Amino acid sequence: MLSNIARRIRRKRFTPKEVIEGYDNDELSETIFRKTIAYHPTGEWPLVAGVDTVIEFGGGCGLHYKLAAQQTPTIRWAVVETTPMVLRALELATDNLKFFTDIAAAADWLGQVELVHANGAIQYTPAPLDTVRQLCAVRPPTMIWYRVPITTGSMKQEVRSSFLSHHGRGHCLRRVKKS
Numbered sequence: 001m002l003s004n005i006a007r008r009i010r011r012k013r014f015t016p017k018e019v020i021e022g023y024d025n026d027e028l029s030e031t032i033f034r035k036t037i038a039y040h041p042t043g044e045w046p047l048v049a050g051v052d053t054v055i056e057f058g059g060g061c062g063l064h065y066k067l068a069a070q071q072t073p074t075i076r077w078a079v080v081e082t083t084p085m086v087l088r089a090l091e092l093a094t095d096n097l098k099f100f101t102d103i104a105a106a107a108d109w110l111g112q113v114e115l116v117h118a119n120g121a122i123q124y125t126p127a128p129l130d131t132v133r134q135l136c137a138v139r140p141p142t143m144i145w146y147r148v149p150i151t152t153g154s155m156k157q158e159v160r161s162s163f164l165s166h167h168g169r170g171h172c173l174r175r176v177k178k179s
């Protein structure tokens with residue numbers, strides 16, 4: 001409670017010196033890259049139990065893969081991301097985890113796609129409905145979208161503002177060791 005109040009006061013008094021617009025950004029990608037290396041998830045993920053191939057749209061540097069791979073080390077995971085994020089994340093790629101800027105290329109690599117997963121990402125693309133069409137064109141047996149606003153009415157654009165440090169899970173370390 002007290003720390004929340006202190007945080008709010010700090011935000012009011014110390015406004016950001018710079019504003020980044022959109023996700024296509026090197027600094028944002030670097031922040032998420034470092035946080036992903038430092039992120040050590042625990043627990044189970046029933047959704048991906050028994051699944052072998054996944055496309056994750058907007059999967060950053062592979063944070064969700066880290067949890068999935070603990071459960072199923074052989075799972076193959078294709079993250080589709082922005083160009084800066086893919087370039088930064090390439091260092092983390094393995095035989096089972098790859099990064100793409102294109103949904104069809106991700107599907108080609110996997111062969112058969114069992115699950116398409118997106119968590120709070122589709123709405124940030126330049127053309128969300130095209131993105132939805134491309135994801136549907138993969139025709140996976142299961143498609144899961146979390147945190148995506150959906151309407152049967154007309155679409156309305158909104159601007160979401162957040163602190164750089166709030167992107168990615170866990171803490172942003174200045175110096176991190178690759179695990």
Ligand SMILES: C[S@@+](CC[C@H](N)C(=O)[O-])C[C@H]1O[C@@H](n2cnc3c(N)ncnc32)[C@H](O)[C@@H]1O
Binds near residue numbers: 023057119121126
């Ligand atoms: C709110 S973050 C969610 C990240 C992650 N899915 C999670 O659950 O923490 C939105 C993600 O969508 C990605 N994104 C934004 N525009 C994109 C695009 N055109 N293509 C692919 N990913 C995109 C961002 O780079 C970012 O990683």
